[in-house]
Amino acid sequence: MEYRKLGRTGLDVSRLCLGCMTYGESARGNHAWTLDEASSRPLILKALDAGINFLDTANVYSDGTSEEFVGRVLKDYGQRDRIVLATKVHGRMHVGPNGMGLSRKAIMAEIDHSLRRLGTDYVDLYQIHRWDPTTPIEETMEALHDVVKAGKARYIGASSMYAWQFAKAQHVAERHGWTRFVSMQNHYNLLYREEEREMMPLCQDMGVAVIPWSPLARGRLTRAWDEATERTRTDAFGKTLYKVPDADRRVVEAVATVAERRGVPKAQVALAWMLSKPFVTAPIIGASKPDHLDDAVAALSLQLSTEEIAALEEHYVPHAVAGH
Numbered sequence: 001m002e003y004r005k006l007g008r009t010g011l012d013v014s015r016l017c018l019g020c021m022t023y024g025e026s027a028r029g030n031h032a033w034t035l036d037e038a039s040s041r042p043l044i045l046k047a048l049d050a051g052i053n054f055l056d057t058a059n060v061y062s063d064g065t066s067e068e069f070v071g072r073v074l075k076d077y078g079q080r081d082r083i084v085l086a087t088k089v090h091g092r093m094h095v096g097p098n099g100m101g102l103s104r105k106a107i108m109a110e111i112d113h114s115l116r117r118l119g120t121d122y123v124d125l126y127q128i129h130r131w132d133p134t135t136p137i138e139e140t141m142e143a144l145h146d147v148v149k150a151g152k153a154r155y156i157g158a159s160s161m162y163a164w165q166f167a168k169a170q171h172v173a174e175r176h177g178w179t180r181f182v183s184m185q186n187h188y189n190l191l192y193r194e195e196e197r198e199m200m201p202l203c204q205d206m207g208v209a210v211i212p213w214s215p216l217a218r219g220r221l222t223r224a225w226d227e228a229t230e231r232t233r234t235d236a237f238g239k240t241l242y243k244v245p246d247a248d249r250r251v252v253e254a255v256a257t258v259a260e261r262r263g264v265p266k267a268q269v270a271l272a273w274m275l276s277k278p279f280v281t282a283p284i285i286g287a288s289k290p291d292h293l294d295d296a297v298a299a300l301s302l303q304l305s306t307e308e309i310a311a312l313e314e315h316y317v318p319h320a321v322a323g324h
């Protein structure tokens with residue numbers, strides 16, 4: 001396994017982050033395709049055995065059960081200080097007023113709920129899952145700073161939003177002497193590269209780590225365009241993301257061509273492309289089978305040529321902003 005500093009922090013993270021949205025009770029929350037605890041556990045342990053020290057989950061994943069699964073595996077694994085544990089806040093956790101968002105009340109309640117479900121007294125990275133247009137950013141940044149100062153989170157990060165919003169949040173934190181975000185978890189893959197316009201250069205300029213979500217476009221980059229799995233059939237959010245079928249299909253075919261020439265699975269090519277980008281610290285991979293982890297690890301040693309990278313990128317056309 002390779003390790004990188006998370007942005008300008010001193011924190012070492014593996015170059016692959018394990019996305020734990022795949023793990024949780026399918027009857028709870030919005031992801032009907034998730035794996036139950038018995039099927040999730042060996043995958044999380046396999047990732048840890050491969051040297052992946054960086055795990056990402058969220059309060060909202062499968063209504064808190066993703067955090068519970070991860071917490072129980074880590075308790076049995078027993079090496080909490082070796083793990084970089086990331087979770088998120090913003091999604092709806094209960095009906096009615098104050099059931100979601102980034103108010104001081106929501107953040108203070110949700111960090112404690114996450115810590116209880118994760119069975120730990122701190123997370124390494126506490127991320128805002130989205131921008132909350134209904135709460136002043138000053139209120140959010142001060143609450144996050146207080147979470148850090150209370151010892152409940154080591155660092156804070158953000159997820160999908162416009163670059164101007166991220167820049168504003170950092171500016172507010174700096175003006176008040178509050179904790180700044182050290183990472184951006186955004187939507188980025190060969191089918192969705194809009195982040196190259198503003199967010200990636202902004203993060204490079206600020207020394208913020210980029211940890212993209214859905215690096216394989218939720219599986220679309222790993223198989224023929226028309227092939228579906230249980231997940232693609234039931235993944236309601238995924239259906240909102242990739243909306244330019246003609247161009248997207250050509251990109252998927254280009255991945256297949258490079259993969260065939262190399263004699264490796266498509267997933268390795270798509271991840272190797274992402275790892276070739278200097279602004280990417282660690283893609284957050286989804287693994288529903290053991291060989292998904294093997295491919296992700298193998299991608300770390302696959303060096304693509306300039307010509308191969310150009311071939312993978314040439315069919316891309318601008319996409320409407322998706323995933324905010």
Ligand SMILES: NC(=O)c1ccc[n+]([C@@H]2O[C@H](COP(=O)([O-])OP(=O)(O)OC[C@H]3O[C@@H](n4cnc5c(N)ncnc54)[C@H](OP(=O)(O)O)[C@@H]3O)[C@@H](O)[C@H]2O)c1
Nearest residue numbers: 019020021213214215216217218219229231267286292295
């Ligand atoms: N911040 C956010 O808003 C946000 C949004 C989305 C995700 N995330 C984070 O990002 C993580 C990853 O998201 P994701 O699961 O969508 O990532 P992904 O890596 O793009 O997709 C994972 C899916 O691709 C397929 N796959 C993976 N490796 C494969 C291989 N080697 N061969 C064939 N198929 C393969 C599997 O699909 P099948 O299961 O269908 O076979 C797997 O479920 C999540 O767990 C979560 O932590 C964050």
